[in-house]
Amino acid sequence: MTAVERREIALVDLLDRLLAGGVVLTGDITLRIADVDLVRIDLNALVSSVGEGVPAPWPEAS
Template sequence: MTDQREIALVDLLDRLLAGGVVIAGDITLRIADVDLVRVDLKALISSVGDAVPSPWKQVTP
């Protein structure tokens, strides 16, 4: 018997953002072996706090 656990979406997002998530993918639109459009996606999703400072300078209004 398999043990099933239910995890709330908020808990799942908290765990993912605490460690960070990297998303990568490629999409190519090709007709008759000719590449017409190519889209590369690379994204890093992570939380930023005192332990992990933001790489951008703070802007004060």
């Protein structure tokens, strides 16, 4: 049997790592009563940092 190493990481460090590489969130939520779909929500989100090396997707204001 091998021992599993437990590591603790600060929330700020975790967010820094996630934003450096980018995160894609996807999900579907459906509210259904008696096999009738009442509400459906689709979630698609991209979370990433923008810096000098990564240009913004919108034109710059002049």
